[in-house]
Amino acid sequence: MSASVVGSGRLVVWEDAAAGLATSWSHGAGRFDTAGRFRGFSAGLLEDELRVEAWAIVRLAERWQVSARVPWVTGVRASPDGTSAIGTGIGDVSAAARFEAIGLGEYEWVPGLAVLAQVVGPTGRRPEQATDALGASATGRGAFAVSLGVAAEVTQLPWFVRLDVAGVYTAPFVRADTRQVQHFGPGVQVGVSGGRELFGERLVVALSLRLEHEFPLWLDGETVLESESTGLTPAVSASFKLTSHWMLTGAVSADVLGQNRAERVAFNLGVRHGFF
Secondary structure: OOOOOOOOOOOOOOOOEEEEEEEEEEEEEEEEOOOOOEEEOOOOOEEEEEEEEEEEEEEOOOOEEEEEEEEEEEEEEEOOOOOEEEEEEEOOOEEEEEEEEEOOOOOOOOOEEEEEEEEEOOOOOOHHHOOOOOOOOOOOOOOOEEEEEEEEEEEEOOEEEEEEEEEEEEOOEEOOOOOOEEEOOOEEEEEEEEEEEEOOOOEEEEEEEEEEEEOOOEEOOEEOOOOOEEEEEEEEEEEEEOOOOEEEEEEEEEOOEEEOEEEEEEEEEEEEEEEO
């Protein structure tokens, strides 16, 4: 049930591959400062983003799946003085592998367990590389990153509960503006989700809560004080089966707590096709 309704997609047991297109619009409402206090944007300040992402998953063997994602990002910015800008470009592409150590339902009363590994490429444009004064043309972090995690899931029809935990390491890079070597701190991501099937397995609805924390960054080997960031994001998502192969997906999410992080409300809509 969670194959397409929550977080990173996966194949269901009868699929050989799947592909799709996901679109999202996020609206910035403010920022959480270093102390976690919310600071709303002043009138006329705009930080919105449109993201269109093509993705595909292929089964290599019974327990092995590989996937890739290619995002195209468009930023919309405006300042209170009336200045505005729109920038677009490719975001940070990624490739991932999934190993299902324990399949769903393989053992009675034992959760399904998968090991996940991902590599993110530096194809996005970092904020200091933006070609406009407001940073609308920034499309990603523009740095290599690797993550390793596990996903555990329990299914008792028509319900499911899933836990995702991952660690993230980002490689250092040279800033385009100051020529300093910048190194983002390691990150931790934890997600909890649950949902159920409705209307004869045609609709799946889910609630999820995602926590992300990144430790302080370094510049030329020196720790930057108060640069750690934290975000807590709940989401409501759903998937609707149109045919045995086609599915519509959608979600609404918002950052409710944070530190050194933008507060965004995001709306997601996508389409998924399974091959079998």
